[in-house]
Amino acid sequence: MSLTVSPASQTLTQGDSTATIAVQQVNHYFGKGDLRKQVLFDLNLRLDKGEVVIMTGPSGSGKTTLLTLIGGLRSLQSGSLRFLGQELLDANGAQLRWVRRQVGYIFQAHNLHNSLTALQNVVMGLEVQGGLPVAVMAERAQQALADVGLGDRGHSYPSQLSGGQKQRVAIARALVSHPALVLADEPTAALDSKSGREVVTIMQTLAREQGCTILLVTHDNRILDVADRIVSMEDGRFL
Ligand SMILES: Nc1ncnc2c1ncn2[C@@H]1O[C@H](COP(=O)(O)OP(=O)(O)O)[C@@H](O)[C@H]1O
Ligand SMILES: [Mg+2]
Secondary structure, three states, rough: EOOOOOOOOOOOOOOEEEEEEEEEEEEEEEEOHHHHHEEEEEEEEEEEOOEEEEEEOOOOOOOHHHHHHOOOOOOOHHHOOEEEOEOOOOOOOHHHHHHHHHHEEEEOOOOOOOOOOOHHHHHHHHOOOOOOOOHHHHHHHHHHHHOOOOOOOOOOOHHHOOHHHHHHHHHHHHOOOOOEEEEEEOOOOOOHHHHHHHHHHHHHHHHHHHHHHHEEEEHHHHHHHHHOOEEEEEOOOOO
């Protein structure tokens, strides 16, 4: 089976093993009864392994809602969403936890723990995986910090780092476990243009090295060139 989807997407083919993510005919609603409101409409989107895709669109158009569905943070209500071939419609708790372990999240605010050092924050990105000896986690976290240019800041607390540095720690934490997919929701929104560019360039470079797929939501026109493909959402639909 194959079906043609919106120009923003590509043709979806069932059983295609190269897709990291295949979203088909996804609708989503918030609220109940009279307050029930549809926020996503018949979405189709495919992300291939290693692709860097930017999603743009006005505030309130549904970008974060779609990101949380893809990352297994919210339950799919209808349609189909396959994550590395695993269907998320009617997925159970264990399946959703499996999805979350394959995803590195980077948010607008860095979401670091202020009481932990940069190195300890990055180690947290490995603890969710479980089963690694402490020394191995510390070594990998140190390498991840070095990869984002902060090899000498492992003992610094977030309050001692600039906004761009904090966001680079967040990238190290997201990528230290070598996730299949990175979901970044307006990661440069709180940064000046130079730091913003550095942050996305680092994300792009690391993703290329690790072969991971990136879906990045942004309003920032200055970073669109890092994308292999740009999709635009408006009022819950891809343009
Ligand atoms: N938890 C929620 N409960 C009810 N409505 C929500 C919730 N989250 C988002 N919405 C609504 O869904 C729509 C899409 O929101 P969102 O996905 O956050 O858009 P974007 O990320 O593009 O700004 C908006 O109308 C928003 O008000
Ligand atoms: Mg949002």
